[in-house]
Amino acid sequence: MKIIDSSTLPLNLTHYKWAKFRQTKAGVKLHLRLVFMDKDTVYPEKAVITTAKEHDRNQLEVLVDDQEAMYVFDRGYVDYERFDRMTDDGYFFVSRLKKNAVIREVYTFSLPDDCHVLSDKMVYIGTTQNRTENVFRLLEVMDTKGNLLRFITNRFDLKPEEISDIYRSRWAIELFFKWLKQHVEIKHFYGMSETAIQHQIFLALITYCLHVLIQLKMKSKKSLLRITRWLKRALWNQLMIDCENLMGEPVHNLPFVVFALV
Incomplete structure (x- = not known):
């Protein structure tokens, strides 16, 4: 089963004029195909990034390419001819x-x-x-x-209940977009070119996939949010150790030490 949906990421029109889609707004749209590995594990299989004015239906044929799969999508993709x-x-x-x-x-x-x-x-x-x-x-x-x-x-x-349950599983992609925006800092972009935006979005998707791989490797039922917190703590602790080794003394004020090193 593969779920198709999109999410719009707002941008500042002053800095991203190439992504204008309304009179006072700019943005890009992430068109995504999400795949179930099992009933509790999903991962992004294919992504297309366009400006926000691109209609969802235009990307449906791009994201539908496997006759062995069952595709699930919302009303935004309704097209009788298609x-x-x-x-x-x-x-x-x-x-x-x-x-x-x-x-x-x-x-x-x-x-x-x-x-x-x-x-x-x-x-x-x-x-x-x-x-x-x-x-x-x-x-x-x-x-x-x-x-x-x-x-x-x-x-x-x-069975009719199976069809109903299949569509209800579409909620997984809504949770995926929510996780992506809240925990991978995708709401703030560091570059202003179209290429920079695309790179940051794809890095966010890669980050999610790495979290899933860690979850599978650990054979753990811990949530991705818990794994995210563990990783951040581990990275922070390692930075503290590296700074202490470099300075030759315990680090009590890490921002001050980083500033001093710079």
């Missing part, structure tokens, strides 16, 4: 349908009494002028806040 093309080419997906989407019901599947899915149907999507050529599967479920969600997929061989 859904038809993906189905014809043998790619499987689950997405969330927009509220105003027009559907034409073909068949309704029966559901067991204990199923949390409200309905399971075969449908065509779109109006008469812009309708899909293929029949898709539409499921309706209720989230924890009482909102009605409609999932669209071209998989008919899975």
Whole structure:
């Protein structure tokens, strides 16, 4: 299973005019494909960096290239023509349908009494002028806040609960973006060129992957946040030791020592 989504990273328009996407704002967008190694471990498999004005749908075909995978993405990628093309080419997906989407019901599947899915149907999507050529599967479920969600997929061989659970797993990429922004200092950039921005983002992704490798090597159930704290402490302690060896005395005020060395 592979999850596709994007995250916009804001920039100062004064310093990053090449990334302008609104009258007073600039930014870049990280288009990402996240892969499940197991139910608790994910890693970024493919990334594309564009300016923030790039629409998510334009990168869907770039990130979908494996017929053995199941792709999961949100409403921002809804494109009926592309859904038809993906189905014809043998790619499987689950997405969330927009509220105003027009559907034409073909068949309704029966559901067991204990199923949390409200309905399971075969449908065509779109109006008469812009309708899909293929029949898709539409499921309706209720989230924890009482909102009605409609999932669209071209998989008919899975149980309705499995389709619902697959889409819910998309939350993993939201947690990934949150971790990336909070713990890898990706919100502040040190260069102003497009290349510098891309390098820093890719370094952040590499940092995350290294954390995952450490977690796997340790065979530990510790969270990535705990591992991050351990690594920072280890690096800080080593810097203290190196400074003490260089100065020949205990270091009580590290910033002062670093300043003196400079």
